[in-house]
Amino acid sequence: MAKAKGYSDPKMEEKLKDRYYYREYSNPDFTKKVHDLARTVNHMCFQCGTCTGSCPSAPRSSYRIRLFMRRNVMGLEDESLTDPDLWLCTTCYCCTDRCPRDIAPTDVIMAMRNIAYQRGIVPVNFLKTVQAIYQSGHGVPNNDVNRAVRVRLGLAKDPPTTHSYPEFLPGIRQIIDHWHVKEKADKIVAEAEKHG
Amino acid sequence: MADTKSKVKETKAKVTDQKPRIGVFVCHCGTNIAGVVDVKAIIEYAKTVPNVVHAEDYQYVCSTPGQKKITDAIKEKNLTGTVVAACSPRLHEPTFRRATKEGGLNPFRFEMANIREQGTWVHMHDPAGATEKAKDAIRIAVAKASLLEDLTPKSVAVEHAAMVVGAGIAGMQAALDLANAGIKTYLVEKLPSIGGRMSQLDKTFPTLDCSQCILTPKMVDVGRAENIELLTYHEVDAVEGFIGNFDVTLRKKANGVLSMAEAEAKGISGGGCNGCGDCEPVCPVIKPNPFEMGMKPRKAIYIYHPQVVPLLYTIDFDSCIKCGLCVTACGEKKAIDLEMKDELRKVKVGTVVLALGYDMFPVENKREWGYKQFDNVVNSLELERLICASGPTAGHLIRPSDGQTPKRVAFVLCAGSRDNTGIGKPYCSRFCCMYSLKHAHQIIEKIPGVIPYIFYMDIRSFGKMYEEFYYRIQDEGAKFIRGRVANILEDPVTKNLHVYAEDTMLNRPIDLEVDMVVLAAAVQPAADTDRTRKLFGVSCSQDGWLLEAHPKLNPCGTTTAGVFVAGVCQGPKDIPDTVAQAEGAASAASIPIHIGKVELEPYFAQCIEEKCAGCGMCVNLCPYSALSLVDKEGGGKVMQVTEAKCKGCGTCGGFCPGGAIWMQHFATPQVIAQIDAFLLGGAK
Numbered sequence: 077m078a079k080a081k082g083y084s085d086p087k088m089e090e091k092l093k094d095r096y097y098y099r100e101y102s103n104p105d106f107t108k109k110v111h112d113l114a115r116t117v118n119h120m121c122f123q124c125g126t127c128t129g130s131c132p133s134a135p136r137s138s139y140r141i142r143l144f145m146r147r148n149v150m151g152l153e154d155e156s157l158t159d160p161d162l163w164l165c166t167t168c169y170c171c172t173d174r175c176p177r178d179i180a181p182t183d184v185i186m187a188m189r190n191i192a193y194q195r196g197i198v199p200v201n202f203l204k205t206v207q208a209i210y211q212s213g214h215g216v217p218n219n220d221v222n223r224a225v226r227v228r229l230g231l232a233k234d235p236p237t238t239h240s241y242p243e244f245l246p247g248i249r250q251i252i253d254h255w256h257v258k259e260k261a262d263k264i265v266a267e268a269e270k271h272g
Numbered sequence: 273m274a275d276t277k278s279k280v281k282e283t284k285a286k287v288t289d290q291k292p293r294i295g296v297f298v299c300h301c302g303t304n305i306a307g308v309v310d311v312k313a314i315i316e317y318a319k320t321v322p323n324v325v326h327a328e329d330y331q332y333v334c335s336t337p338g339q340k341k342i343t344d345a346i347k348e349k350n351l352t353g354t355v356v357a358a359c360s361p362r363l364h365e366p367t368f369r370r371a372t373k374e375g376g377l378n379p380f381r382f383e384m385a386n387i388r389e390q391g392t393w394v395h396m397h398d399p400a401g402a403t404e405k406a407k408d409a410i411r412i413a414v415a416k417a418s419l420l421e422d423l424t425p426k427s428v429a430v431e432h433a434a435m436v437v438g439a440g441i442a443g444m445q446a447a448l449d450l451a452n453a454g455i456k457t458y459l460v461e462k463l464p465s466i467g468g469r470m471s472q473l474d475k476t477f478p479t480l481d482c483s484q485c486i487l488t489p490k491m492v493d494v495g496r497a498e499n500i501e502l503l504t505y506h507e508v509d510a511v512e513g514f515i516g517n518f519d520v521t522l523r524k525k526a527n528g529v530l531s532m533a534e535a536e537a538k539g540i541s542g543g544g545c546n547g548c549g550d551c552e553p554v555c556p557v558i559k560p561n562p563f564e565m566g567m568k569p570r571k572a573i574y575i576y577h578p579q580v581v582p583l584l585y586t587i588d589f590d591s592c593i594k595c596g597l598c599v600t601a602c603g604e605k606k607a608i609d610l611e612m613k614d615e616l617r618k619v620k621v622g623t624v625v626l627a628l629g630y631d632m633f634p635v636e637n638k639r640e641w642g643y644k645q646f647d648n649v650v651n652s653l654e655l656e657r658l659i660c661a662s663g664p665t666a667g668h669l670i671r672p673s674d675g676q677t678p679k680r681v682a683f684v685l686c687a688g689s690r691d692n693t694g695i696g697k698p699y700c701s702r703f704c705c706m707y708s709l710k711h712a713h714q715i716i717e718k719i720p721g722v723i724p725y726i727f728y729m730d731i732r733s734f735g736k737m738y739e740e741f742y743y744r745i746q747d748e749g750a751k752f753i754r755g756r757v758a759n760i761l762e763d764p765v766t767k768n769l770h771v772y773a774e775d776t777m778l779n780r781p782i783d784l785e786v787d788m789v790v791l792a793a794a795v796q797p798a799a800d801t802d803r804t805r806k807l808f809g810v811s812c813s814q815d816g817w818l819l820e821a822h823p824k825l826n827p828c829g830t831t832t833a834g835v836f837v838a839g840v841c842q843g844p845k846d847i848p849d850t851v852a853q854a855e856g857a858a859s860a861a862s863i864p865i866h867i868g869k870v871e872l873e874p875y876f877a878q879c880i881e882e883k884c885a886g887c888g889m890c891v892n893l894c895p896y897s898a899l900s901l902v903d904k905e906g907g908g909k910v911m912q913v914t915e916a917k918c919k920g921c922g923t924c925g926g927f928c929p930g931g932a933i934w935m936q937h938f939a940t941p942q943v944i945a946q947i948d949a950f951l952l953g954g955a956k
Contacts, residue, residue: 124686124729125774129758134774134781142774174640174758178692 106153106191113187116180121145127171127181139164141171141181148184157192163199196260200268203261210258213238213248292418295326295351296410297342299333299358301388306331308392309403314357317407323418325349334364339371346375353377353417357385357410378422380874380937385413408950415949419942423874428916430516430864431622435460437508437804440468441487441847442839442854443627444494449858450625451499455865458619459494460522461504462800465580467491468629469840472563472653474660474667476847477710478741484579484662491581504582507800509616511807512897514917515834516870518621526612528573528587535607545607547575547583551598557591565654568664573598573608577662623834623861624808626818627854628801628841633688633794637695640759641684641791647673648767649760649789651687652707659714669718671788673767677719678787682771683708684757685728688794697794699815702844704792705732709742711790712750724750725784727757727773735848753782760789795844808835817843828857833870836861875920875937879911883932886910890924890933899924 111118127141128134134141139161147156156162165185172180192198205215212218214237223233234240238248252258296318300306311329318327326349330338333356342354354377356368361384369379387406395402432455436447439461447459459466470476471491473483494500503522510521535544557572570576572592573585585607587598592610599608632653636644643649648671650658661667671678685708688696705728712724731752733742746752755773762769763785771784797816805812809832811819818837821829828836838857839850864870877898886909891899898917904910911932925935934940 120692122729123776124756125754125776126756126758128774128776128779128781129755129772131781135783140774140779142776143779170758176686176691176693176696176756178694 101154102151103153104151106151106156107148109191110148110184110187113190114180114183116183117177118145118148118179118184118187120177121149121179121181122177124176126174126176130170130174132168132170133164133166137161137164141165141185144185144188145179145181148188153191156188157195157197160199162188162192163202193260196264198261198264200265203265206252206257206261207265210249210252213242213245290352292323292352293325293350294323294353294355294414294417295342295345295349296321296324296328296355296357296414297333297338297345298327298329298387298406298410299338299356300329300331301358302331305358305388305392305406308396308399309387309406310399313403314406314410318410318414321411321414324414326351333358334367339367339374342368342371343375346372346377351375351377353381353383353420355383355385355410355413355417357387357406357413359388360384360386360390380423381417381420383413383417383420385409412946412949415945416942419939419945420937421939423936425871425874426876426915427869427871428516429869430867431518431620432456432865432868433458433619433621434623434625434861434865435518435520435619435621436625436627438462438468438627438629438839438841439466439494439502439504440627440629440839441470441490442629442841442850442857443468443625444490445851445854446625446627446838446858446861447500448490448493448497449855450862451497453858453862453866454499455862456499456501458501458503458520458522458621460506460508461502462507462525463576464505464527464584464586465576465582466494466502466504467579467581469653470847471577471579472565472660473656474663475710475714477706478735478737480710480713488579491579495581502582504584505586508804508807511809513620514872514896514919515832515864516622517916518624518834520619520621520624522617522619524615524617526587526589526614527584528589528592528609528612529585530607530609531582531584535605540606543604543606545584545602546605547585549575549585550601550603551585551608554597554601556595556597557593559588559591564657564664565651567654567657622865623836625836625838625854625857625861626804626808626810626830626841627838627857628804628818629798630795630840630844631798633697633796635688635791635793638688638691641687641757641789642760642762642769643791643793646760646762646767646769646789647671648678648762648769648787649791651791651793652704652711653793655711655790656707659711659718667718669715671767676787678715679719679721680723680725680784680786680788681715682725682727682757682769682784682786682789683711684760684771684789684791685726686756686794687791690729691794697796697815699794699844700732701792701794702732703846704794705730706735706738706741706846708790708792709733709745709750713745713748716748716750725771725786726750726752727755727771728752729754729756735846753784755782795840797841801841808832810835810837813843817841828853828860834861834864872916873920873937875935876915876918877913877920877922877924878934878936879913880932880934881910883930884910885930885932887929890928893923893927894918895921895923 107119125142131141133139167182169182172182209215218234218239238245298311298314315327315329318324326345332338354372365384369382372382373379387409391402391406434450434455435458436443437460439459447457450457470483470487476483505525505527507523509523512519529545532544551573552571555571555573558569560566561568561570563576573587594610602608632651635651657663658665659669689701692698715722731742733739753775755776757771757773759772760769768785769789773782775782805818810830813819818841820827820842821831836857838854888901896917896919898914900912901909902912922935925933
């Protein structure tokens with residue numbers, strides 16, 4: 077329709093496409109797939125907003141869990157997975173505690189993240205965490221500032237983790253390699269860096 | 273009751289004195305049945321079943337031409353029994369019995385095979401399986417129909433009196449209607465005054481008339497009606513009997529005060545409570561008044577509010593210290609009896625209307641909204657008292673923490689309703705949207721500059737003039753925020769509240785600071801509902817509300833004949849719907865009383881005397897006290913059935929060690945024949 081009217085503004089055209097979202101862009105299998113992963117009644121959302129109202133991320137970011145629940149009900153796979161807000165959930169489970177329909181929105185987000193990962197849509201900073209774990213066994217490895225604080229507090233310079241026992245690192249790497257997580261992370265990061 | 277005692281059965285040999293000739297009629301029910309199963313195949317099969325001499329199908333057997341097919345076939349083919357394979361007997365058994373009777377057979381020679389509810393509806397995706405199941409159902413029904421015997425329904429007289437349990441607006445309306453129809457009506461109320469929840473309300477939506485102003489005339493009518501015997505502070509203790517003859521034991525709870533009539537009866541001339549109230553000021557015990565939601569004190573001797581009916585003081589013996597000061601204050605009237613005990617009393621009624629009402633859901637269970645944690649979070653019934661001229665603040669809305677007038681008030685709708693978490697209620701409480709709109713209007717009217725914020729998911733303004741009322745309140749300046757409240761926190765210094773929600777229309781999370789929060793809490797069945805309904809043998813639906821006989825076509829009846837329901841105890845409803853249902857229930861309850869007799873299905877047990885050993889073991893098993901042991905001619909004992917009490921449950925028949933009990937219409941040979949027909953597969 078938008079095309080037929082011939083708006084010359086490409087941004088406007090992109091926006092107007094949206095009105096057919098439930099036909100052209102909807103993938104009913106997506107709702108089902110999320111259900112199978114999240115094991116919650118994700119299709120029962122009635123959009124009351126209790127989740128966003130409960131969300132500690134919402135007042136501080138553009139993350140709106142209710143919108144993701146809506147996209148999920150409507151099967152809007154691409155729109156859900158390509159929205160970087162998907163990764164702003166802290167998984168605190170406040171929304172899950174309070175949802176009057178007894179849905180677990182947190183698990184829906186986690187399921188969508190898993191599907192996004194399968195499709196290689198993951199923000200680079202998350203993948204760098206994977207690389208960090210692979211290197212050091214820590215998502216956030218110890219650093220010199222921390223070490224100084226620890227020493228001042230009378231603690232050992234490094235915590236009793238892989239930092240102190242690097243002989244356990246191969247085991248961790250084996251687990252990561254088994255699922256090819258590092259491999260995939262490297263690939264996506266390289267691609268992202270190539271595109272600037 | 274003597275005429276309904278059974279003659280002891282002599283022999284059952286005559287049941288099969290004639291070779292059975294059965295006609296089978298298969299209904300298409302439009303496409304409900306024919307759209308799934310192969311009707312032609314079923315007819316062909318039916319013709320091969322033993323004893324079947326006639327089989328045909330028709331689009332709607334319940335229609336007039338369909339019924340004519342039954343009557344015609346009975347006459348032409350000289351049938352001894354009929355089988356209709358169609359819907360559930362709940363719907364059309366009476367129809368086909370009538371058709372069987374018109375054909376010249378006893379109506380109990382009819383048997384129904386349910387191939388729709390238990391066939392094509394549940395197996396709609398398995399036509400072949402449904403067809404086979406229908407064949408089985410027909411074969412089984414034919415087996416029973418071949419052994420059916422002639423039965424005659426018994427009729428019993430109906431007591432010309434009714435009982436209404438609960439004297440809220442529903443119970444009062446039902447009692448007034450019954451009384452005006454010339455029926456003696458006992459109106460039973462567990463509290464000291466009639467009026468119920470409606471008497472606690474300030475105004476009513478959408479007309480905004482004062483609740484007490486429209487209610488008190490009815491209360492006075494009830495108090496004065498000649499045909500109504502008002503039994504306040506009474507509870508139902510036990511129920512025996514059946515439609516037409518309910519024997520109800522009532523407990524008159526000790527209220528410690530003699531009414532004028534009671535005093536007269538005790539020979540205290542001119543004495544008894546006249547409601548002067550001299551006793552109240554001297555009473556040293558102070559308790560919260562539940563009528564004011566605990567926000568106003570009352571004494572141990574009290575009335576709830578000035579307009580109580582009957583105007584009679586009540587002593588709360590749980591808190592009374594029996595100091596006797598009130599007795600002195602009462603003086604010559606001698607109305608107070610501190611040693612009064614509960615009394616039991618039996619009344620006999622023909623029909624009963626249950627109007628048991630509702631309680632507020634304990635919304636403190638939803639901890640995120642802070643009810644009972646934060647001073648300024650109240651529920652809507654508390655707000656109702658806080659804005660009522662006769663309430664604890666004489667109608668001045670103040671917030672509980674500091675007595676200040678609130679300027680920003682948040683209303684939380686669906687507080688515990690539409691909640692599938694298991695903590696709240698899954699249903700819509702139905703009147704909260706409208707009363708919250710009304711509350712918004714009332715505070716705008718009372719407090720200049722106040723802003724009501726209404727947090728809602730959907731505004732359900734479904735009644736007459738309700739949507740117009742919504743329009744009006746929005747026009748008056750109420751702010752509507754489409755989003756369910758996620759949680760509420762209190763500022764510990766100011767006692768103001770922070771309401772967290774999402775404005776889902778703007779995709780924007782909100783942190784709104786307000787002076788007061790009103791939770792439109794869900795409603796739930798009144799505390800005593802479960803006990804009372806069990807006494808009357810009434811079922812409840814999964815959420816605890818009383819179960820109506822049919823949600824659309826019999827909304828006032830229950831599955832227990834002679835017991836009817838009215839008002840919120842059957843499901844949340846507003847005042848107009850409650851009154852309408854009460855009038856419906858009263859009308860339905862008056863029908864058997866006016867007819868004067870009811871027909872009972874002849875499904876009662878019979879004793880075969882020559883087999884009965886007189887052991888009496890069945891007597892104690894009977895849940896309805898319908899059996900007794902009597903002396904037999906020529907010595908010994910024999911069991912006897914009071915047919916009007918027997919509900920045909922079959923407990924005795926299944927148990928009797930000598931096989932001496934014959935369950936009419938469900939006799940052992942009939943049931944065995946059905947099982948055989950099923951297991952042995954019949955002739956294929």
